[in-house]
Amino acid sequence: MYLLVLVHILQSHLSAAQSCPALCACTYGESGAAALRSVQCSDPGISAVPINVPADTVKLRLEKTPITRVHRAAFYNLSELRFLWLTYNSITTVHPSSFVNLKALRELRLEGNLLTSFPWEGLRDMPRLQTLGLHNNRLSSLPAHAALFLPNITYLDLSSNRLTILPVELLDLWFPLQGQQGAPVQRRILGLHDNPWLCDCQISMVISLSISYGSPVVLMDQLLVCRMSPGQLGMLLTQTELSRCTRPSVQPAVTRVISPLGSNVILRCDATGYPTPTLTWIKTSAYTDCCKQDNLTNSDQLPRNLDSFMQQSPRVGVRWSIISLNGLSYKDAGEYRCLARNMAGISEAPIKLRVVGVSRLSRLPKKKSQKTPPKSTSKYRKPNQTPTNVPSVRDNQILQNVTPPSIKKTQAAPNLSPRIVPINKYIKRLKLNLTDAKTSTSVKSSPEPPDNSTTALLSKTLV
CATH class of the missing domain: 2.60.40.10 (Immunoglobulins)
Structure with missing residues (x-):
């Protein structure tokens, strides 16, 4: 029975050794109840990322090898990988899709390589990544869009590179303005030392905010060296008079x-x-x-x-x-x-x-008509308007044919005044006419008798 168990253990070790990549060492460790596999490849004869790394590997270390590039989907089969160390190699290029399917990765280290740029957009394939080490490379600039892929990074080491300025977008991420952050601010550890920083407002702001009380950023080394211009020698920030942000x-x-x-x-x-x-x-x-x-x-x-x-x-x-x-x-x-x-x-x-101005025509309100005409002459009257105190055409015709007594008296008096003769003379003539009816010629030759009013007056006198 004892021999059977020993054979089984030997077979398991042999199978594990056979699955480990050449020139690499594969070991098991205990983490609670689960066994963790670690693969380390540091032989100078390795010139490319191994493709037969066991799928259950949790930690992979490729160190001190002549590897120059990391190709597309180099770690696609390592879905359980949590730690990836690619330190002190000769890597100059990292493909943006190198880290596809690394959903569980927590730590990525690329220290001691020859990187002049880093594919920041590749970080979206590692949603749980918290540690990113880029120490001792040849990075000369940080693009503004890098801030889009760093919100979950709590440890970022950019020391010993060739960085000169920090984009404002990164400063807004690390030092959000008061009242703009929606969630509690994460504390971050930054490594910015050993870079030829320009002595400008951005780097000055990092220093002043990092030493303030309750700052969300902790610098690994606060003795940063900066230059007033690209051609000048470096000096400590504490010894220079920096431009103050306004x-x-x-x-x-x-x-x-x-x-x-x-x-x-x-x-x-x-x-x-x-x-x-x-x-x-x-x-x-x-x-x-x-x-x-x-x-x-x-x-x-x-x-x-x-x-x-x-x-x-x-x-x-x-x-x-x-x-x-x-x-x-x-x-x-x-x-x-x-x-x-x-x-x-x-x-x-x-x-x-x-x-x-007026955007569209509107109907004006109607004006109320005046009941009484204005006190003015007839030439200012409206054509269709007839005043109430002016007689109509029919009334004018009647007034022309019928003259009221008051108007008749006033008109007759002036006409009779030149024709009135002494009353005694007319009475004498009237008597003569009554006695001799045949003397009509004398009457015709006599002056014309007065009008009806005069006749009426004479008749009253005779009576």
Whole structure:
């Protein structure tokens, strides 16, 4: 029985030795109840990444070999790999897809190689990665997009490279502005020493913030060496007078603009600060004093970032920006904010735009007609309007044929005055006419008798 167990153990060791890559050493260790496999390859005869590494390997070390490049999907079969050390080789190139399927990787070390660049986008294939070591390479720059793939990295060693500046995006990741971070800030350990840093605001900010109370960043070595210019010798940051960061200051050209409908308007703002701030435009509200019904359609989309604007920096620390609005409508009216931002802070300035004019025709209210005509002559009267105190055409005809007594008396008196003769003379003639009816010729030759009123008056006298 004892012999059978011994044979089984020997067979297991032989099978393990057969599965281990050539020129590599494979060992087992205990981590709790699970057995962990570790593979170490450090023979000078290894010129490429081994392809027959056991699939259950947890830790792989390729050290001190003449390997020059890491090809695509070099570790695809190692889905359980947690530690990958590629230190002190001659690696100059790492393919962006070298780390595909390394979902469980926690630590990646590439110290002591000849890397001039690193595929930062390859970090998205390692979502659990926390440690990244790039010490002692030839990295000369850090791209701004590297900040997109470093949010989970808590240990980053960039020491002993050729770095000169840090992008603002990395500083925003490591030192988020107050009130902008959504979750608790992670503490990070950074290795930035032994690089020829330029003595600018960025590196000065790293030093000042790292030594402040409660800082989320801890530097491995705070004695950083910087140069005032690329041709000068290095000196410690503590011995130099660094440029101090200044928060942006924004000054708009105008604060209120009133422009007619359909016109063209240019809004401008100027900003100063160090580092040179970047400018953005945001429309925060719609104008509601006029034509409110036209603005409610877009008010639910505010605030809104504006993309069509231009900005330029004539010199370091100064930047200006303009936004052009052509063919103004009521939807363009509102409040625009110009935001200036750098690593020291954010400032903004509002500009209110008002659009005046008539966007569409509206029905005017009817005016009430006057009941009484105005006191004026007939030539100012409307053609179809007849005053109530003016007689009609029919009434004028009746008035022409019928004369009231008052008017008759006033008209008869002037006509009779020159024809009235003494009453005694007419009485004498009347008596003569009564006695001699045949003397009608005398009557005809006599003056014409008076009108009816006179006759009536004479008859009354005779009686």
